[in-house]
Amino acid sequence: MPALLPSAYVVPVLLLLASNVFMTFAWYGHLKYKSAPLAMAILVSWGIAFFEYTLMVPANRMGSGVYSVVQLKTIQEILTLVVFAGFSAWYLGQPLKWNHYAAFALIVGAAFLMFYDGSGTAS
Structure with a gap:
């Protein structure tokens, strides 16, 4: 059996990273346009x-061949936080504070810990 490629x-x-960029805009991008009708914000968010x-589903399909489902979800959540942190500061103008970085x-x-297998190495 061939070795798995990097x-x-x-x-x-x-x-997953790209999908999180789209989802962050879908969920929070409309906050910059609060005067737009809510129905329009919902429809635009659905479109985004x-x-x-189209990125998340293939990422999870492919990723499940090399990561456990729990590891995939953990990767997705970390990426969500990283993307959101940048989005919050750059797009919404709400920079992070020290306690956000600590969290x-x-x-x-x-x-x-999610990737640690107990043998002294990360899996």
Whole structure:
């Protein structure tokens, strides 16, 4: 059986990253346009979310070949926080504070534990 290529590990993560960019805009992008009608915000968000799904579903399909479902979800959540942190500061003009960074550091620690297999190495 051939060894798994590094791309088998990397491509799902890149797809998850891209899908999170779309989903962050779908969920929060309308906050910059609060005067737009709610129905329009919902329809535009649905349209953006369609592209998120076209990336998320293949990412999870491909990623499940090399990661456990729990690991995939952990990767997705970490990427969500990273993308949201940048989006919040750059697009919405709401920079992060020290306590946000501290909370993210704790979540990264939790992610490490998710990948730790107990043998002294990360799986």
